[in-house]
Amino acid sequence: MRACRPASRLEIEYCTPCRWLLRAGWTAQELLTTFTTELGEVALIPGTGGVFDVRLDGETVWSRKMQDGFPELAELKRRVRDRIAPDRDLGHSDRR
Template structure:
């Protein structure tokens, strides 16, 4: 099985590069052994989306803002590695 490729498309006009880079760092740190790549794609018009192999993980407009690290990691885990334990991020919470 090929390792997943995550793409973060962000609005360069809105100045979201640093937020995007931080999210990429969180993804790479948590899933370092399992991930194929994280690609940052500059866009315009307020876009902020995260996809994994073409599957939408987060959309700023429909999900309402930006994900926190825990939410992002949980959504990615649930999509690609449902058996993976996220450690303290999973403590006391439902895995949905």
Template sequence: MPTQPPRLTIRYCVRCNWLLRAAWMAQELLSTFGAALGEVALIPDDSGGRFEIMLDDSLLWERTRDGGFPGPKDLKQRVRDRIDPERSLGHTDR
């Protein structure tokens, strides 16, 4: 039985105006992983300062815990390590 591709969510603070940052990260991940991700969802949050990225039920990145926002290299490597550890990310792995 085939497994469902993972759902990635980016929860971002609307008061901090982080929509563009969240959308850019979603675009980077979709460009790199395409159909290997079943869904990428942007979730607005009004709690103040929240920015977190989840893959299914697993926390990949949390702004306060991980020291700010992820760069594209770090984020792509974390996603790759969870969904396809053998996959090469080309120049991003260097």
């Protein structure tokens, strides 16, 4: 039996002048669909300067500037899974 732990908060900060709201919303939808019980909330945070950062409980999971591009969804799901549900099988997303 697994110990009950509080659901995580995921933040997606996206660049509004770059018009990345749809990308941020789609990413949030995909992560909420995959991690239905592990994510307690997802926040979309407007930003500027080409930002597209994904943070989980305050820790950066993906930064467009640091990783030099947008995340592939399968890679992002693996990174989130490794932090909040390491035993979970992601099916086809686990195949690299």
